[in-house]
Amino acid sequence: MSAKESFLRLLTIENLDKILPAELERLDQLRTTTQARYRFLVQRRTMLFHALNTSAIGPRKGEENELLVNKLTAQLADTVMDCDQRLGDLFQTNDQIAQVHKLLDVHASSALAVALRKVKKKKIHARRLCS
Secondary structure: OOOOOOOOOOOOOOHHHHHHHHHHHHHHHHHHHHHHHHHHHHHHHHHHHHHHHHHHHOOOOOOOHHHHHHHHHHHHHHHHHHHHHHHHHHHHHHHHHHHHHHHHHOOOOHHHHHHHHHHHHHHHHHHHHHH
16 A cells, blocks of 8 residues: 555444444454355255155146145255255445454554654654654
8 A cells, every 4th residue: 555645444442443443343253144144045055856756746636736846846946945045145244344344454454554664753853854
């Protein structure tokens, strides 16, 4: 990151010590629950595919089998839609976590740049006093 003043971005102590860690914790919990829900839905989707396959080649024929296939197909469609939604939620949550980490990284590099400037000024001032 450049050391130009216009590129420096410092966070308040409250944001740095309280708000952002709490937000990261919330996002991490959200990610964990969303991952668990997604895994459940993937298992359900797999079971529905197996049930649909079994009903298609099973001994039942006629209207009863057709109703079963229609029911399984509708459940499968809903499950796939839920899987897609949860996956989108995971992408969004991971993106938000990455943004918070990027904000913390920019703060750290800005704080380092400010500290280095102060050290440099003190060193220059000490040289002037010695001269």
